[in-house]
Amino acid sequence: MDVNIGTMPPQIQQRYNDKLLSTPEKNLIYNLFAVPVELPDNQGFIDRQSRYDRLDLFPVPLDDAQNNSPPQQLNRVDIDCRVRVYMTYVLLTRQVTITNEDPILNSAACRLGQAGRETQDVLQRDNLESSASIVNMIHGSNGDLPTEMTPEDISDIVTVLQNNSGEYITSMIPGQLKIGTSPIGDSYGVLCPTQMIPTFNAMTGFTRKFQYPNVSETLSTEWGGINNCRFFVSDQGSITPNASLAGNDIANNFFCAKEAYKVVWQAGGKMKFVYLPPGYLNDPGMLRHSAAVVFYQGQCITNDQWTLNGRATMSLA
Amino acid sequence: MQPYQMIGGGTFEVSMASASVANPVTVELQSQNPPDFIIAKAITAWGKANDANSIEWWWERSMAQYTAKGLQQSSDATNPAITSKALTTLGISHYDTASPPTFASLASTTITGIAGTFVVMMANTGTISVGDFVRLYSTTGELQIAGYTFQVTAVTVNTSITLGYMATSGITFAANATAGFVVKYIPSLFYPHWAYIANITQAAQAKVYFTTKNDFTPGEIVSFRVSSAFGMDEINYKTARVLSVVNDAPTDATPESSITIDLDTSGFTAFTFPTSAVAAAGVSPAVCVPSSSGVVPYNGSATIPQQPPGTNLQDAFDNRNVRLISFGAGLFQVSGFAATDGDIWMWQAYKYDDYKAYT
Numbered sequence: 001m002d003v004n005i006g007t008m009p010p011q012i013q014q015r016y017n018d019k020l021l022s023t024p025e026k027n028l029i030y031n032l033f034a035v036p037v038e039l040p041d042n043q044g045f046i047d048r049q050s051r052y053d054r055l056d057l058f059p060v061p062l063d064d065a066q067n068n069s070p071p072q073q074l075n076r077v078d079i080d081c082r083v084r085v086y087m088t089y090v091l092l093t094r095q096v097t098i099t100n101e102d103p104i105l106n107s108a109a110c111r112l113g114q115a116g117r118e119t120q121d122v123l124q125r126d127n128l129e130s131s132a133s134i135v136n137m138i139h140g141s142n143g144d145l146p147t148e149m150t151p152e153d154i155s156d157i158v159t160v161l162q163n164n165s166g167e168y169i170t171s172m173i174p175g176q177l178k179i180g181t182s183p184i185g186d187s188y189g190v191l192c193p194t195q196m197i198p199t200f201n202a203m204t205g206f207t208r209k210f211q212y213p214n215v216s217e218t219l220s221t222e223w224g225g226i227n228n229c230r231f232f233v234s235d236q237g238s239i240t241p242n243a244s245l246a247g248n249d250i251a252n253n254f255f256c257a258k259e260a261y262k263v264v265w266q267a268g269g270k271m272k273f274v275y276l277p278p279g280y281l282n283d284p285g286m287l288r289h290s291a292a293v294v295f296y297q298g299q300c301i302t303n304d305q306w307t308l309n310g311r312a313t314m315s316l317a
Numbered sequence: 318m319q320p321y322q323m324i325g326g327g328t329f330e331v332s333m334a335s336a337s338v339a340n341p342v343t344v345e346l347q348s349q350n351p352p353d354f355i356i357a358k359a360i361t362a363w364g365k366a367n368d369a370n371s372i373e374w375w376w377e378r379s380m381a382q383y384t385a386k387g388l389q390q391s392s393d394a395t396n397p398a399i400t401s402k403a404l405t406t407l408g409i410s411h412y413d414t415a416s417p418p419t420f421a422s423l424a425s426t427t428i429t430g431i432a433g434t435f436v437v438m439m440a441n442t443g444t445i446s447v448g449d450f451v452r453l454y455s456t457t458g459e460l461q462i463a464g465y466t467f468q469v470t471a472v473t474v475n476t477s478i479t480l481g482y483m484a485t486s487g488i489t490f491a492a493n494a495t496a497g498f499v500v501k502y503i504p505s506l507f508y509p510h511w512a513y514i515a516n517i518t519q520a521a522q523a524k525v526y527f528t529t530k531n532d533f534t535p536g537e538i539v540s541f542r543v544s545s546a547f548g549m550d551e552i553n554y555k556t557a558r559v560l561s562v563v564n565d566a567p568t569d570a571t572p573e574s575s576i577t578i579d580l581d582t583s584g585f586t587a588f589t590f591p592t593s594a595v596a597a598a599g600v601s602p603a604v605c606v607p608s609s610s611g612v613v614p615y616n617g618s619a620t621i622p623q624q625p626p627g628t629n630l631q632d633a634f635d636n637r638n639v640r641l642i643s644f645g646a647g648l649f650q651v652s653g654f655a656a657t658d659g660d661i662w663m664w665q666a667y668k669y670d671d672y673k674a675y676t
Contacts, residue, residue, distance in 0.1 A: 016324050051609075077538055077609035080633035123636060126415070129506035131634065133542045134608040138599030143462065145599055147550070164554075240417060242500045245597070247454035247462040300634030304540050304608045305554065 018102050027221040027234040030124035030254075033169055033189045035262040035302065046052070046299060047081045047264045064094055081264050081300035086119060088112070089292035094278050097289060105291065109273055111292050116271050120297055122236060124263060127305065128254045129238045129247055129297040134158070137312040145286055146243035148200050149253065149312040151206075154227045157255050164305035166257025170230055172233040176213040184212055191254040192223075193237020195314045200224055200231060210223040228254065244313050253310040260306035262299070269296025323644075324348040326665040328360065331649050332568065333658040334447065339649035340568055344664060346411070352666035353378045355409050355642055361660040366394050370612035370656060371402075373421070374648050378408035379674060382418065383444050383645060385409045387653040406444055408473035411666075415505035415638040420444065422454075425497045430459050430482045430490030431502040435467075435480040437499060444578040445501050446646050448567040450529060451478070456497030462595040463468025463497070465513050466504075468574075470567045472646075479632050481572040486526035488590060506637040508605035510533055514541070517549055522619060523582040525605055530564050536613035538630035539578070539627055546570055546591040547601040552582060556560050556608050558567060561617035576605075579619045607632065641665060 001007060039047045055073040062069070090108050097104055135157060140147025144289045147153075168186035175183035182209060199222055200206050208224040209215060231253075238252035271296050278286035301307055325346045334341045346352065361371035371591045374387035378444045385408030390397040412418050414443055420443065427438040437453075445451060449469045462483075470481025479501070504510070512533075515526040525541075533539060540556045557580035565572040591600055613627030644664070649656035 046630055049609075077611065080610050080630060082633040082635040084636050110366065126505055126507045126636070130505060130510045131607055132602055133511060134538070134601065135542075136599065136601040137603070145460075145597065239500075242422065242452060242454060243464055245454060245460060247498055247500070263510065276645050298636075300635065301607075305645065 003314075009019075010201070013078040016101050016131050020102060020107065020143050023111065023114070026118050026236040027056060027123070027194075027232075028117055028121040028234040028259065029191050029221050029234045030121045030128065031263050032219075032221075033231060033258075034124060034254045034299065035259055037233045037262050037264045039264050039266045039298075041266065041268040045266075047083065048077050049081075049302065050264075051303070052076050055266045059285070079300060079302050080159050081298040081299035082263070083264055083266050083269070085269065085294065085296050086116075086123075087273075087292060087294040088115060089290050092289045092291070094287050094289065104299055105275070105289065106289045109275075112273060112291055113271075116295060117294040118236065120263075120271075120295065121234070123297060124261075124299045125236070125238050127250055128261065128301070128309065129240075131301045131304070132254055132307045132309040133304060134311055137310060140312075142313060143246070144248055144313045146311045146313055148205070149196065149310065151203060151227055153310065154229055154314070157308055158188065158228050160308060161255065161306065162255050164257075166260070168228070169258050171225045171257065173212055181211050181213040183206045184225045184230065185228045187225055187228050188312070189230045189256045190229050191237075191256065192231055192233050193239055193251050194233045194235045194252050195237065195239065195249075196231070196253065196312070197223060197233060199314060235283050240311075248313045250311045251313060255308045255310055257306035260303055262302045264298035264300075266296035269294075271295035294302070322588065322667055324350070324352060324668045326663070327439060328661055328663050329644070330474065331658065331660040333579065333649070333656060333657045334568060335402050337650055337652075339656060341407075342642070342644040343648045344642050344643055346666055347669065348640060348666075350668060351411055351640070352380075352394045353669045355408075355411065355664070356565070356610040356666040357619050357644060357648070357662050359662050360604075360663040361662075362390070362656070364390075364397075368657070369393050369397075369612050369654050370660070371648060371651050371654050372633040374404075375615070375646070378672070382410040383408050383543070384389060385648060387648070389651060395454065399674040402651060404625065404645075404647050405644035407446070409642065409644060409648070411642045412503060413505045413638060413640040414503055414512060417505075420501040422500045424499045425453075425499050426495070428453070428459055428494035428497060432494050433484060433489035434476040434484045435463060438477050438478065439499060440475060440662065442472055443501065444645070445469055445472055446477055447472055448589070449501050450504050451499050451501050454498050455502070456494040459494035459497070461490070463596070464664065465504070465528060465602065468567055470569075470572045474485050477583055480528070480545040481530050481567065481569075482574045483515050483524070485571050485573045488516045490590065491592065508635045508637050509537070509632060511555050511591075511604045511606040514547075514588075515604055517543075517552065517582060517583050519585055519587060521581045521583055522577050523557075524577050527605070530567070530574050531562070531576065532609070533559050533562055533576050533605075533607070534631040535559055535561055535617070535630060536611045536627065537607065537632040538609040539576070539613045540608040541605055541621060542601065543603040543605075544601055545637050546605045547584045547588060549582065549588040555580065560614050560619055570584070577617060601618050607634075
């Protein structure tokens, strides 16, 4: 038999490289500004937090008789948040784990952890999409409603948040003597889908992250800032299909002030990786492993005036 | 082995809108995983004398969603004949509401806004059934509701759908839409959800109407986002307690979705939709958003609390997404074999341990 490449058996032609390729991982942004709350065990599954409303001001002085004025009514509102349980798992036969060359259970653990974290983020995204009040972008020029996002729209929303006494999340990044940089004001956080990137890049006055005077306190998910807002993007962002006046997809951009929303974790239900070796779950032949990830989470808006969904279409005119 | 073979089952009752038009049936499935095989069998009609009826429908994973295959029995006193049928639409489907399927847009010719009946004329109604959610867009005229979502309250197949909750609100427009598109969608069940406002009355205890069934509960505190384009901007950013809720079924003759709130709007500007031209120039829709939890009222009273005082836990923020199986209207309205209102069926859903598709 001739010895050449064509006659080599497959095992000789191939080498298995045990350096695994990277798995795409989504940007996790939606819990960035959530206030973390722990629900103690054995105290129910609905977390209630309360807020006392502001009292009226009292600019009128007492008269000379110094009589007591009527008392004010102290008012409290409650915000309830229900915690739910989330779980998924993979089942692997022992034949796979004793045959495969790479440590497949390790990979399963990594992927379960990733799925768990991405699910936590998506839950918060869907909560904001469901409950945050909506504002259409209207100052753009693409002829749709909402229009594409513009600096004027962002100013309008910042004004609303300021009118509602919403506090900034990040502090100012003052200017420095560095070429091509620009100072960034105190800012609200804005959580956006990655489809918004072309809009940001085309927006006059938008400061990209690399133009910040100091990038030491930024995240990899941040894209830039303008008009007292800093924008974070995720490839599992919130999109509502066919929802504009002209039927285009709408990007839901969540403008958040400090303490606008929260995430609740049960003390005994924080994310866990659970591995069961062969022999469990009606497995008399010890043929199957299982690996699971489980967590208990609730999420809610804590002040409806401090988070706004700035809806924008993504097509530019 | 896991997961279990039979992952769900039970019974359901068929509701007929008329002698020949059925309403779809939706059942909840506990399993996170999609089922591989779904079957439903008639309990009431199976073997019943002189009752031409569908008696069995099934779907399995190799088939397209919204299709089904089944059996019908003829009307006979003793020996009904069995025939088979395949449905290509309005059959069996399954989905989870957190990541639902999407649907193709369908063209409409007219939306009756002048009369305030909000009947959408459509030569092809697709898979739209009573209770489904739809979104309008690219309308010619009536741009004030382009992008809005509605719940369907009546369907005349391949003729029209009715947006009954909008109609009951009492709002009328200056002109009809003469064209547009309708897209069906399945909403996420994160709770509570903001709602499009269809109308707000001027009253000592205002009534707020919505375009779909609403999520709000008595005692809940809600807030409003109403710009001046909608007239009643005095209510913008105001909060109010929900005193009572109306959430009629979509099959109701005059379906209403509304809340009565502890807020006097009698001195406010009347609520009205902007004109189509104003909407096209750019407005934000009028919406009601969940705000917080309040004291549960006694029978809708603004002053008397429920006794003993009620703490509203129904308005807790929650993820209520589920996996559902939809038994479409087509299963129960096969020509000549239509179901009878109140017929009972059983259903089962299975997951294969091992599925091999040989070709």
